[in-house]
Amino acid sequence: MVSRVVYGAGSFDQLGEILQPLRAPGKDTVIFLMDDVFEDGRLHGRVPALQEDLLILISAREEPKTQQVDALVAQIQAKGESTPVAIVGIGGGTLLDLAKAVAIMITNKGSAADFQGWDLVRQKAIYHIGVPTLSGTGAEVSRTTVLLGPERKLGINSDHTPFDQVVLDPDLAIGVPKDQWFYTGMDCYIHCVESLTGGYINAFSRSYGEMALALCKEVFLEDLDPAAAREKLMMASWHGGMSIAYSQVGIAHALSYGLSYVMGTPHGLGNCLVFTHLKQFYPEGVRVFEQMRKKQGIALPQNVTRSCSDSDFETMTAVAYSMEPLWENALGEDWKSKISREQIREIFTKI
């Protein structure tokens, strides 16, 4: 679990104080990885970077890759002989995952691709701090960092992955474009549906999932004022992340991974694109999803896979089909008798 949390509108301004005790004379470099959307000056003067620190602006247009993590580690190591005292990730799931992965790879030799999987990390990561600016993924609380590697899209799942500190400031999400807000918010909603309806569910996970689901319904079906909506979605994301950390996601995520592997579709959008075709598996979940989509006036892109070749569909299907725990969570141990590769492929052709 995340060891330390501060919460509240404006709490971003405590970041300097949080970093202070970590700094020591001669060993005080902090690395900031920040979404380049903040180049617009919104955080001007508020990032507590000192002279020796390194502030790296990163585009979230493409989701994190193992090679990108390796390159960032090399860039940081080239800067100085001493190990940085902390790394701070500021942004949505992309920047949070990058910060977690870089923190791990600074102390573990090799390529990030060597650590994709479960419990492969041996050395403790450097102190890492997550500052979410977009709510929904649960990356701020999870024990994984999802990376696109040379062979697959898979997380570094380990006890060293979760942040040591998270700063939850709902005001940082001011200015998120509406479509993006909805897609990433639906990532959280879909986490809840998949976790709560899955066979891996347990009372611990359910308590978080139910809380997150109720918050999502308030945010996307009621008319809240924007500040309340930001606060509630930030807490929904946290609880949804906690819920799947102790259970598992399901069919939408399996399909969305396949889609994104071939098409590069961003995670939140990919989930929405597939989820709307999963009525058969999540009847109530899809009904409420459609209600939320209409209430928020979001039109999903159409004909996304129109130009896909036969081999593209094959790859998507293979990637989705290979996510065994997700299928097992959704459909049970005999999941292979309940869904075929042809059915999966058929869903991809509808998107």
Ligand code: NAD
């Ligand atoms: P993102 O981080 O990719 O950002 C999406 C867009 O929103 C980007 O253009 C970004 O610049 C913009 N943005 C972010 N904050 C903003 C702000 N305050 N104002 C304006 N624009 C802003 O989106 P995401 O959906 O949060 O993250 C997706 C990533 O999260 C994927 O890589 C996915 O694999 C990962 N993920 C990780 C976990 C986990 O547990 N580690 C779980 C789910 C998803």
Ligand code: ZN
């Ligand atoms: Zn997700």
